[in-house]
Amino acid sequence: MGMILTQRSKLSLKFLCIFFFIAQSLATEVETNPHVTKPSAYEVLGHYNFPIGILPKGVLDYDLDSSSGKFSAFLNGSCSFSLEGSYQLRYKSNIKGYISRGKLSRLEGVSVKLFFMWVDIVQVLRRGDHLEFSVGIAGADFPLDNFEECPQCGCGLNCNHQQVRETRTNPLLSSF
CATH class of the missing domain: 2.30.240.10 (At5g01610-like)
Structure with a gap:
């Protein structure tokens, strides 16, 4: 028994094909286009x-x-x-x-x-x-x-001879 496609089914199938083509194109653009940036x-x-x-x-x-x-x-x-x-x-x-x-x-x-x-x-x-x-x-x-801030190689958080923040530890837990 053959499958009979109605005009509505054909339209839905075309829409899905176009949707998947666009989605694949966008995914490829993000991967290959240097102007589309990934998050840091x-x-x-x-x-x-x-x-x-x-x-x-x-x-x-x-x-x-x-x-x-x-x-x-x-x-x-x-x-x-x-x-x-x-x-x-x-x-x-x-x-x-x-x-x-x-x-x-x-x-x-x-x-x-x-x-x-x-x-x-x-x-x-x-x-x-x-x-x-x-x-x-x-x-x-x-x-x-x-x-909250990223330390800097070589000087940590105290890079301009200014104390940025105190490192606090929890005295109840063992520390390094």
Whole structure:
């Protein structure tokens, strides 16, 4: 038994074909047209409920697979700085991991100096108004407002010899 298309069905089918063609064209334009910009790495952090200050200034580009959450962020070389003289942080030129709303996991390329050795930060969780950083066996909890600004490689948040903000810790939780 053959399928009989009515004039209305033919019109609907044509509309769907045109719609899919336009949608594919727009997707291709975003991928190939340099004038159509993708959001910055900092804007993407906001989409996943993270503050921009968990990345230093100067992220050049990033890759993100939105279906799996796998990401890579690229800096122009490695980056290190101290925050208020207490924590020394180091970012490799390529930072990798998985991102979901309020969670960075399987993080690679970010480390903190504990006593005399560097330890990788492997996970960051957002818990209300705090961020929890984990190095595997230990962790630290910091208020979210400590990450409103991006630190700068070399000088952190105190770049013009002006104290920008105090880094506060929660004394109830173990810190790095």
